[in-house]
Amino acid sequence: MRNQSRSPGKTVRAPAAPFLRLAERLDDPRQVPSLPQILALLVTAREAELLLALPGTLAQLRARVDAEARELRAVLRKARRVGLVLAVAGPNGKTRYAFPDVYPDSILCDDRNNALGPRFRELWRRWTREHRARRKFDLGPDARPGFRVLPAVLPPEGRRAVVPPVDARAIVRAARRRVLQQCACRFRGGTCGLPTDTCLVFDHLADEAIARGFGREVSVREALAVLDRTSRAGLVHTSSADYLTPARSGTEFICSCCPCCCELLESHFASGRKLALVAHYRAVVDLDRCTGCGACLARCHFGALRCRRGAARVDERLCAGCGLCLAACPSKALSLRQVPVRYEARRVHRHVINPRP
Numbered sequence: 001m002r003n004q005s006r007s008p009g010k011t012v013r014a015p016a017a018p019f020l021r022l023a024e025r026l027d028d029p030r031q032v033p034s035l036p037q038i039l040a041l042l043v044t045a046r047e048a049e050l051l052l053a054l055p056g057t058l059a060q061l062r063a064r065v066d067a068e069a070r071e072l073r074a075v076l077r078k079a080r081r082v083g084l085v086l087a088v089a090g091p092n093g094k095t096r097y098a099f100p101d102v103y104p105d106s107i108l109c110d111d112r113n114n115a116l117g118p119r120f121r122e123l124w125r126r127w128t129r130e131h132r133a134r135r136k137f138d139l140g141p142d143a144r145p146g147f148r149v150l151p152a153v154l155p156p157e158g159r160r161a162v163v164p165p166v167d168a169r170a171i172v173r174a175a176r177r178r179v180l181q182q183c184a185c186r187f188r189g190g191t192c193g194l195p196t197d198t199c200l201v202f203d204h205l206a207d208e209a210i211a212r213g214f215g216r217e218v219s220v221r222e223a224l225a226v227l228d229r230t231s232r233a234g235l236v237h238t239s240s241a242d243y244l245t246p247a248r249s250g251t252e253f254i255c256s257c258c259p260c261c262c263e264l265l266e267s268h269f270a271s272g273r274k275l276a277l278v279a280h281y282r283a284v285v286d287l288d289r290c291t292g293c294g295a296c297l298a299r300c301h302f303g304a305l306r307c308r309r310g311a312a313r314v315d316e317r318l319c320a321g322c323g324l325c326l327a328a329c330p331s332k333a334l335s336l337r338q339v340p341v342r343y344e345a346r347r348v349h350r351h352v353i354n355p356r357p
Ligand code: SF4
Pocket: 182, 183, 184, 185, 186, 199, 255, 256, 257, 258, 261, 262, 263, 264
C-alpha cells in the first residue's frame, strides 16, 4: 500500500516501472534502453517516483506527491548529488528543482558514480554506444548550429573592452566563479588518451558543481592555464551559441574538444558540418611567408588545409576558425580573419528542461 495515494488531491503513480518513467522524463529510453537500468542503480523505486513530480519548488513538489518535506528534501539532495537533479534559483528567490537536459554530463562523468561498481561501468559503456548510434544532435533539416568555436588565439582586432563572445580568455576573466570538471565525452568513452580535466564551467553552473561536490574551483590563472594546456594538446575550444539568441548572452562553459571522442564535433561532422558550430573566424595564409612545409595540415581537425603549388590553402567552407593551425606554423604565415555570423542559433543544448507530461 505504500505507493498508493493516501491524501485527496495528491498523486503517486502506480510503481509499475518508475525507472522507465523517470528515463522518459530525461530521454527516449527506446533509443537508450540502458538508461532505466542506470537510474535503478542511482535511486530507489520510491525515490524515482517522487522525482517524477519535478520540476518545481519544494512546496510545489509536495503538493504533487504523498511525502513529507523531510523525505522529499532527502531525495532531492541525493538526486542532486548523483547528477539527476539541478537546483536553480528562481526569480522569487525560491529554489526550483529540475532535471538537467545534458543528464549524461552530470550522471555519467561523475567518477563518484563509478564507485557503484562493474555493473554501472558496463551500463555506462552501453549507454555511450546507444547514444552515439542515434546522433543525438541530428535535429533534422531546420537544425542550426548550437555551439560556437572560441579561437585559441584572437587577432588584435578581436579584442574589445566588452567581452566578445569568442574571446575565451576574456570570458574566463569576466566570470564570477570558475570550476574545472571532467570532459564528459572523453571520460565516458574516450579512446584518444587526451586529458579529461579540461571542461570549465562558470557562474551558476560552477555554483551547481560546487554544491554537488563535483569538479574543483579554480582561479583565473589556473583557468587560463587550462586553455593554454588544452590548446597545446590540439583541443578545440567551444561553447554554446545561445548568446546569439535575444534572451541570452552569458557563457556557461568552455569545452575543449577532440574530433575522436567529442559528441559535439561528431555531430558537426555527421550533420555535414551544418549543425554544431558557429565559426567567427577563418584562417588566412600569407603566401609570402608560407614555405609549403605542411606542418599545419596535421593540426587541423576540420580538413580545411591543403598544400597546393608549394603553399598551404584554406578551404573556407570547412575552416571552423579554431586557430590551432597558427601555433603549428614555424613561419608565422597563418592568421585569423573575422567573418560575419549570419544566422541565429537555435538552442539545442539547454541545461534545464522539463515540460511536465
Ligand atoms: S563537448 Fe568536447 S570538451 Fe565537452 S565534454 Fe564533450 S569532448 Fe569534452
